[in-house]
Amino acid sequence: MLVLFLIATTSSVGFAQIYDLGGMYTYHYRDGRYSDWGDFSLHGSRIAIDELNESGVLGGARIRMTNENTIDYHCWPENAALMAETLMKKGILVLTGAGCSGPAVDIARVAEKYKIPVISNGSNASMLSSAEEFPYFVRVVSPSEQYEGYLINVAAHFGVEEIAYFYTTDAWGLGARDVIHEYTQQRDINIAQEYSYPRDTPYDEIKSYMNKVKQAGIRHIVNTSPTPDTVMIFRALHELEMNEPGYSFYAAEMISADEAPEVVAGSLGYFAPMVELVPSPKLSQFRDALEKRLGKPVDPSSKAFFYGALSYDHMLAVGYAIRDIQDAGESVTSQNMMTYLRRMDFDGTTGHVSLVRGTNDRANMPIQIVNSHGYKDNGTTVDFVSVGRVDPATGELILNEDSIVWPGNVTTPPKQ
Template structure:
């Protein structure tokens, strides 16, 4: 064979080999706020997804008789809806085959429109606003309970276990914070038992001075304050409550319920003062799987799980299982399988209802003692 022919032949062979290698890659996007005040929570989600990818690649992923390597394209939306939409379009342009994320409801909801238009399946492991799965998008799923379940459970707990009568509500006006606060307020009205909302105030997710709203709340003499927002705001709010001599119970949803809350609140948090709920959890029979995951996470990253790393881990594994059962990583092929999936995860048994919400969503209620988060109950 002449030299020039050999060069051409080798170039074609290399191009074909490169093309084959490209075909052997499954690209999955992950989006969370890995910068800004809740970066510790966003990185926790990303770490969970990375654990799943590393485990899959270590074992080898076989789909339709072909071996694949999974690649995670991790992006930062900073918890900002506009940045979330821009990142979503970036992932669509990169031709990802699925997305785990986004982290919070304010970015997940606008991003979901973009993924749906492109036909790309999306599983959020932490966005809890009911609106996300009520847009009619067959590409939108979540593997945690939503705010209707979470708000109602916390309201029942406040009235029945906490014996709260006079309740103040504060939210940060984000899709998540306002959504969970509204559902909690609805739950209080349904609970009856003499409980009522005596004050309602608003802040924002970047605020640091709460003296005005807390002074107004103090005048209403509440025995419980419910905060719809994240730990980065809830911690400083607890500090200022102590400065004002407000030794009342403080309650919130999953955004508040992180292992970092004690650090953010400093010495302002009394044992048992804070009650919060994680929009997920496992029942006793499944606890070992969750404990093993937490131990493996600490070994890998040198830190403990914040909140939703196990759910990001399960979301990614659920997506890949759907690809395997469909015999293809192409979104149009595995999406119908994902809608009917049954995945046994570290967070429990995952299956989705017609809207894309997880079936039989479980909630875990926590308090804090000695600066450590402690489980109180697992409820549905």
């Protein structure tokens, strides 16, 4: 009896349940450029995994995301579905990351086929809201209506009556187009010129479109395209000498902190929406953990830090779902995970995290409006300053006009 008891005890201690996760993150873009926000996302996830395992939240179980189960998909739709399928065939419990909307649509369709949940830390395409159409997908961000729409509200606040509009024809860009059209109609803003094109369209083509905008005398420009394409927009604005007083620029994406000087110069004074990180002990602890992991200070106002925090929270959602299933005495399966992920309800680094009932969307996500002030004093890092916020309860836009810098490095808004 003693021998049998020792064997049983050793088995329970030596063979703790391990739940394998898959990850699709962007460390580099398709052209080889470093993606700081995608890299920070992966670090944020790994910090959360370590903390969940060490805290005892999962009881005797552990979660892991091996390098072999983590793929750099370059924020690109081509082969994204095949990559997701490769991971799901390995029997992962949940697929994490998937922060780019275009690829996320294809990934979510594969998830339904294999009945394995996908939780995204950043894909905000409006079409992904439907729990009926995408039953194995959830996200810790709000849909694009609560991002791009506020750009038009900012423009309307300053009396803009006419814009040129640029967008990409991927799933996210097309969804953003619908939002921009709806909000410009509501605000009685005329889209005088509109340009659509595939992702990674050659720079010279985008520059030619921008030159037409300049020749037409349109001075207010809205852009909803992924970061690499947004970078080309700002490069064109710089080369065409359009970053001057009298212009205003609005983009759905924040550029990375270490973009090329001509891109930073072209983007000076533009507005972008981003999750608002309210100071809290949890946020401070995450920042400390991230700096320790990277071995260097991080900029808490950077796009990379925002995505790192969102990624940390989306991994917490996975861990808490496992905990809740175990507490309910149920089996931790992918299908049960999908059920419990829809019940997420916790305070994370980015605020309270829960879903709008019947959707795949985060509820009441705090959003701020940031404004590019060019470089920080160090001359190497982009300086994004928060100049406004959206009340999550009422949707009211509140701007601090005294903090805004406009194109041409002036503090006076364009005359209409």
